[in-house]
Amino acid sequence: MQQVLDLASGTVLVGGAGQGYGSAQSLLLKYANRHGLIAGATGTGKTVTLQTLAESLSLAGVPVFLADVKGDLSGLALSGTPQAKLHDAFVKRADQIGLTLDYQSFPVTFWDVWGEKGHPVRTTPAEMGPLLLSRLLELTDVQEGVMNIAFRVADEQGLALLDLKDLQAMLVWVGQNAEDLSLQYGNVSTASVGAIQRALLVLENQGGNNLFGEPALELADLMRQDQSGRGVINVLAADRLMHSPRLYATFLLWLLSELFEQLPEVGDPDRPKMAFFFDEAHLLFDDAPKALIDKVEQVARLIRSKGVSVWFISQNPTDIPEDILGQLGNRVQHALRAYTAKDQKALRMAAQNYRPNPDFDTAEAIQNVGTGEAVTSLLENKGIPGVVQRTLIRPPFSQLGPLTAQERSAVIGASIMGAKYDTPLDRESAQELLAKRAEEAAKASAEAERQQATDDGLFDMDREDYRNARRYDPDAGNRTRQSRSSGGRSSRSDSIAVTFGKSLARQLGTKSGQALVRGVLGSLFRGR
Structure with missing residues (x-):
């Protein structure tokens, strides 16, 4: 036998x-x-x-x-x-x-x-790479080019692409910085970024998010x-x-x-x-x-x-x-x-x-x-x-x-594989790092505006009032600094004008103020 x-x-x-x-x-x-x-x-x-x-x-x-x-x-x-x-x-x-x-x-x-x-x-987008992902998502040549740019930038900036959320966040960042990236890597169309995001959404709805993640x-x-x-x-x-x-x-x-x-x-x-x-x-x-x-x-x-x-x-x-x-x-x-x-x-x-x-x-x-x-x-x-x-x-x-x-x-x-793979792992990667960068940038911007408000003498305003004041009276801060440099001497009419400007800016920042402007402009045009 x-x-x-x-x-x-x-x-x-x-x-x-x-x-x-x-x-x-x-x-x-x-x-x-x-x-x-x-x-x-x-x-x-x-x-x-x-x-x-x-x-x-x-x-x-x-x-x-x-x-x-x-x-x-x-x-x-x-x-x-x-x-x-x-x-x-x-x-x-x-x-x-x-x-x-x-x-x-x-x-x-x-x-x-x-x-x-x-x-x-599981695997990660980084391990699968842009070529196979583009095949999976049925992307055009132009969209595949944008995908390659996203992977290249993520690699250069140390942004790990470990799951679909990371890739989606990276594409958002690429779309927001399309103008700067186009100069170095070639044209980045926000329309192409949007098309890739839609394809990723379809993949996610089909269960593709289960494929991407750790432990790989x-x-x-x-x-x-x-x-x-x-x-x-x-x-x-x-x-x-x-x-x-x-x-x-x-x-x-x-x-x-x-x-x-x-x-x-x-x-x-x-x-x-x-x-x-x-x-x-x-x-x-x-x-x-x-x-x-x-x-x-x-x-x-x-x-x-x-x-x-x-x-x-x-x-x-x-x-x-x-x-x-x-x-x-x-x-x-x-x-x-x-x-x-x-x-x-x-x-x-x-x-x-x-x-x-x-x-x-x-x-x-x-x-x-x-x-x-x-x-x-x-x-x-x-x-x-x-x-x-x-x-x-x-x-x-x-x-x-x-x-x-x-x-x-x-x-x-x-x-014995259960102890290693059955529990998913979610460590810090591209999504978390990009969110942290955005948070730090927002804090820096708020601090810069607060410092500018202090320099302009408008520190007593809240943030929205300050923005409206700068929008409708851009020289308000300059006049305040000039007033300080002349020892605080200003005419009563200037004080009234500045006060009225602040009040008007604050009012124009509200819906009622915007309605008032539309009403005034409408009456002017009807009068013609």
Whole structure:
């Protein structure tokens, strides 16, 4: 009987021969970081394939991060049982493959942007950066330029952008100082600032404020092993996140970018440092600008040398841009339906991506494989694509299907990550610092006005009366100083005039005074 993990050959079993063709198919761990593809129509077994690959990599000591779109993958945390609904079918499949059916649970950590179905997973605007944020907010090129200016100024002035409130406060400051900033960084339009603020408000209403904050996720907490050496499987609850597809895609792309920037070069290790499964991958590329697709392609190409294995899961290989698809050497293709001319063309294109097998027609096999069966091509020695094979995907060892709410809560409660991430942190950052600056500026302005009032001899007035007096009689302070310099000698008429000016200024500062002026002016115009 075969075992899933063969340390001697450095392989993990993917599946056995299907319908008498070929032989068992295994993934070479040293080529697992060449990335992979799992594709197929809805209901053909993609989720089970993802589950079994995550199990196999965990057994090999490889930490895994995956997005659980439908909630089904939470079953990784519990062992399968002989009482399971599909137990008899699994036993039959295991016998056909020649595999020992070893039911077991796996070390799982649950994460959730909203903190409801897992530990809160957060990042900061500073870590995500202006490019990905602009992609998330669907900003124009001009608005993206303003976003870049806001980040640049915040960095230069030591204003930490740790949550959405910080970014919103920074944009307000940029708008207020647009004229000065335009001279140094280029045009800053207040209309563009307003458009970004509206986009941030929409993001906040969609729950995006939960994504930004502290404590921010540390990658080391995703790349862990349990006490027995199995890789921890990190499951991101994405069922609710899928309702905000741009938030979903941007977060996962940020995570890939962080892995790329932080991990050291390792070349071709004997096994991946981490495996990353990107379910519903088409969401990353739908309506994406070329600059962003180029960024994904760059990360996918270069992150291999950091020891990270990336798997894209989608319904059709054509969902993935060709430049990225060409880097996916390990492929598991479930059935594709060809009901329309467009579907038939996509089927032919999918078949052309495989090294042909003389024993069968690849396009026909892709169309006819059953549920749980797939057409596979896995990298062989020297990284050469293997000949396409029809493969029976091995049955999972963990529970097939989701956990109950109580079972999930028990797993979350037992996790050591709760003490670190469950309580949010709000330390002094851009919003607080800018508010403090504004408060200090207001105090300085008030002090300057008070000093000016004292110098003008109008210190007996309150602040509003002083402003009105200066508005309607700007020379009042000068006359007061001249009066002081002449020893306080002034005519009675001057005293009366000054007193009348003060009274008039005070009266004009009130609504009744303004109404009086309008009435007088109105009578003058009517008299004409």
